[in-house]
Amino acid sequence: MSLRDTGRRVRLRRTGRIPSDAGVRHYDELSDDEQGVVRELAGEPWTAPEIGELDDGDVVKFTDYYLIRSR
Template structure:
């Protein structure tokens, strides 16, 4: 996983709606470090450093659909 030096943080938010223009990533397509971040952030009110491959607005299919928010 490559961390960006933007200082932005990722948060995952469960979503029941996947926007038509969203890039959908499946959990098993992510590298090991990104999978770990998804496991840690799913359903938790915490953040992690922004990664090189998950962008604001992306949707990750894990145990449910989670929208990536980067701030």
């Protein structure tokens, strides 16, 4: 899966609560591009271009659970 060119940006935010309607993906299920963005953004206040199939409100299990925020 490659990066989408939608003009939207994503940020990862550590979360202790997983919304019941959130899609949850484990880090090792992600494409190489998605893994790179997750590694870069985890725990940092940066944004990156919208990635693969991860959408606003989804959760990624990496070193912690991270909520995807997209706009």
